[in-house]
Amino acid sequence: MSPTSELEHRLALDENPYGPLPSVRAALRGAMVATNRYPEYLPRRLPALIAERLGVPPEQVVVGEGATGVIRYILREFVTPDDGVVMATPTFDGYPALTGNVGGRAVEVPLTADGRQDLDAMRDAIDARTRVVVLCSPHNPTGTCIGQGDLADFLDRIDPSVTVVLDEAYIDFVARADRVATADLLTRYPNLVVTRTFSKAYGLATPRVGYAIGAVPMIARIRRWQLPFGVTAPAETGVRACYSAEAELAVRTAAITRECGRLTEGLRELGFTVPTSAANFVYLTACGATEIDRLRTAFVRSGIRAKHCGSGIRITVGNAAATDAVLAASC
Ligand SMILES: Cc1ncc(COP(=O)(O)O)c(C=O)c1O
Numbered sequence: 036m037s038p039t040s041e042l043e044h045r046l047a048l049d050e051n052p053y054g055p056l057p058s059v060r061a062a063l064r065g066a067m068v069a070t071n072r073y074p075e076y077l078p079r080r081l082p083a084l085i086a087e088r089l090g091v092p093p094e095q096v097v098v099g100e101g102a103t104g105v106i107r108y109i110l111r112e113f114v115t116p117d118d119g120v121v122m123a124t125p126t127f128d129g130y131p132a133l134t135g136n137v138g139g140r141a142v143e144v145p146l147t148a149d150g151r152q153d154l155d156a157m158r159d160a161i162d163a164r165t166r167v168v169v170l171c172s173p174h175n176p177t178g179t180c181i182g183q184g185d186l187a188d189f190l191d192r193i194d195p196s197v198t199v200v201l202d203e204a205y206i207d208f209v210a211r212a213d214r215v216a217t218a219d220l221l222t223r224y225p226n227l228v229v230t231r232t233f234s235k236a237y238g239l240a241t242p243r244v245g246y247a248i249g250a251v252p253m254i255a256r257i258r259r260w261q262l263p264f265g266v267t268a269p270a271e272t273g274v275r276a277c278y279s280a281e282a283e284l285a286v287r288t289a290a291i292t293r294e295c296g297r298l299t300e301g302l303r304e305l306g307f308t309v310p311t312s313a314a315n316f317v318y319l320t321a322c323g324a325t326e327i328d329r330l331r332t333a334f335v336r337s338g339i340r341a342k343h344c345g346s347g348i349r350i351t352v353g354n355a356a357a358t359d360a361v362l363a364a365s366c
Contacts, residue, residue, distance in 0.1 A: 043338035044360055046351040049316050051238035053287050062276035066269040078266040081274060085246055088278060094251045097258050100265050102204055102232035102245030103129050108260035109228060109247065113166045113198050114139040121160045122169040123152040125176055125345040127202065130169050150177035150310035150320055154189050161193060168193065171202040173209065176349035178312020183215045190224045201229045205314035207236030208292060213313065225250040235315060236288050237277045244270035291315050295352045301362040319348045333364040
């Protein structure tokens with residue numbers, strides 16, 4: 036198991052540092068043989084495959100061009116011009132951008148000082164024009180999670196006409212014991228929709244494939260926006276091959292999690308404030324402007340690409356050499 040070689044350390048997009056497993060690579064090569072053929076008009080096989088894996092009916096799953104594609108369908112369905120979408124800030128860039136695409140207003144609620152989404156303030160930000168609230172767990176860029184109790188409490192206290200998106204793009208990095216019982220929550224809250232991606236732990240960022248799970252009526256509404264021929268054969272083949280290689284993928288995920296711990300501890304020893312991350316990135320919080328400039332220069336010199344978000348810097352967990360490079364450049 037060796038990560039893809041890198042002339043520079045690409046640590047800005049929360050990508051998986053490992054290229055496809057040999058079995059996945061072979062399957063993808065096979066999928067590229069018939070590029071003259073269109074994929075399914077609207078995907079049926081892939082949602083059925085994912086649903087079988089999750090133990091839910093296929094009508095509860097919608098797939099799209101990455102989680103980004105699915106999030107766009109959700110916003111297209113629920114948000115009309117000037118409607119509000121409540122989200123934390125900073126968050127995944129896609130949320131404010133896609134909200135703007137559909138003519139909505141991003142209502143941005145600052146994180147708490149320890150890098151958590153401020154659930155009380157987010158609830159207070161909901162008004163009569165709010166159609167969607169976005170929660171991420173783990174959150175991008177901080178890697179913090181929302182516990183089952185806090186999530187249920189939040190859902191209990193908001194108007195059921197507001198759609199709640201629970202973004203679990205990084206859920207495969209979270210220890211099973213620490214994950215919320217998504218299936219139970221989806222049964223109790225028909226206004227909840229959970230989004231996930233194969234771009235991160237599964238390392239399938241190129242074929243662009245993500246999905247959402249929700250109650251049948253919720254998914255039927257979201258599916259109205261699916262792009263004909265939008266989900267490609269390599270996406271379907273890649274997911275199938277990854278599902279057949281879960282054990283090998285788990286070894287890689289565990290290696291990334293260990294490296295995340297080493298990076299976090301190393302940065303803390305250097306005096307940075309770093310929330311404990313359950314994802315494949317860490318966040319240096321509340322860096323002053325001078326410190327950000329110093330790090331930006333040091334990272335560029337060391338060939339490190341990281342992402343500046345708000346008053347902090349998000350650094351993707353790469354291979355061991357990337358961790359060493361980040362720690363050396365941060366001194
Ligand atoms: C929180 C979150 N949600 C969704 C996505 C979109 O992932 P993709 O479109 O690659 O599936 C990302 C990508 O970085 C993300 O960080």
